[in-house]
Amino acid sequence: MVDLWPNDIAAPKKKAPVTILKDQASLLGNKTQGLVLADIKKSDADSFYVGKKLYKKQFVYKFYIVSPALENYRYNLFSMANGIDLYPVLFSVDEDIGQELGLEEDKPLTANSESEFIETIKKLFASKKTIKVVHSILSQLE
Amino acid sequence: MFAEFSIEPSHLLICLNSNNKYHYFYSPTIGCEKIHIFTRFKIDFIQPIYESERLTIRHLTLPGLLDIILAINHFPSKLYWEPASQSLECVALADTIKYVENQVGHSRTVLVGDLNMNPFEDGVVGASGLHAVMSRTIAKKGSRIVQSKQYPFFYNPMWNFFGDATPGPPGTYYYDRSEHKVYFWNIFDQVLIRPELIDFFDNDEMKIIESDGEISFVTHHGFPDVNNISDHLPIFFKLNL
Secondary structure (H helix, E strand, O other), X not given: OOOOOOOOOOOOOOOOHXXXXXXXXXXXXXXXXXXXXXXXXXXXXXXXXXOOEEEOOOEEEEEEEEEOOOOOEEEEEEEEEEOOOOOOEEEEEOHHXXXXXXXXXXXXXXXXXXXXXXXXXXXXXXXXXXXXHHHHHXXXXX | OEOOOOOOHHHHHHHHHHHOOOOOEEEOOOOOOOOEEEEOOOHHHEEEEEEEOXXXXXXXXXXXXXXXXXXXXXXXOOOOOOHHHHHHHHHHHHHHHXXXXXXXXXXXXXXXXXXXXXXXXXXXXXXOOOOEEOOHHHHOOOEEEEOOXXXXXXXXXXXXXXXXXXXXXXXXXXXXXOOOOOOEEEOOXXXXXXXXXXXXXXXXXXXXXXXXXXXXXXXXXXXXXXXXXXOEOOEEOOEOO
């Protein structure tokens, strides 16, 4: 029988945003001697609200800062969603982060490509809010 | 517990501790900056275990008493969020609470806060939302099954506070506008109690507060004093653990 499937069908051309995020999440523990970790959980929801706007048929993920030593404390820093095409990725962020990044109301933070996604999570990780939460956890563990 | 707080916590702490009757503590959050908590016990007993921008969930572990989960939240205002958004947020909150209950190992949970929704709205009543019912008897059944999925109840005592036949004001939030459907009085500030804690909760001790004993929180018309105090009236409740 002739195989009609293309040879490269199982080889994904693009890395899923959540895979990139998980790779990055695993690095936080190294920088904090395991005191502060990052975790990503897939939400059961298949729709995503940013402000008043509803985006349907989305894979929704929540990003957490976690402290195993503080009763597994977790802070939901941001949520993100993408459709079957992987991009664009939509983000829902704290008001504080939104202000810091100069976001306009009802205009979600969006990454339209892998490079934009990497740039966006870099900004989120470096935001004052992220640093404040990490520092706050570390100070409680001193 | 404050959902709206515009002064420095230390200022209030100084005021609270100036009468020498009780000693108050301020329990800081780690990441949630909307909510502020003052206690009459050491803050070690009320550690945060889950937070987001508008939610802090604490594990209350007072010595010699049953430990409980205390979730405090402040939902976005109706001015900024549509009813559908609010309902979906309730579904997310319900899931978060269930996640924390699984982590802690019990569901002795109290949810309190400014829900910016009335007790009868979809997100508060809906099974996949907060699933908060008006009757202790129904809530004490524990849960119910909808479409093969089990949903735990909350008991919502706030239903008892609607209207002017109640001992206090007809609601916690007043809204009047020239449109067809207006409730005027709303109960956005609520406390919801899991069935496991209902027997520790006395309805007679719960109230909507109009005054701190010296200063009135309402105008001479009986509406919340928006200009001097707040557009919401606080609630008082007690759990005899």
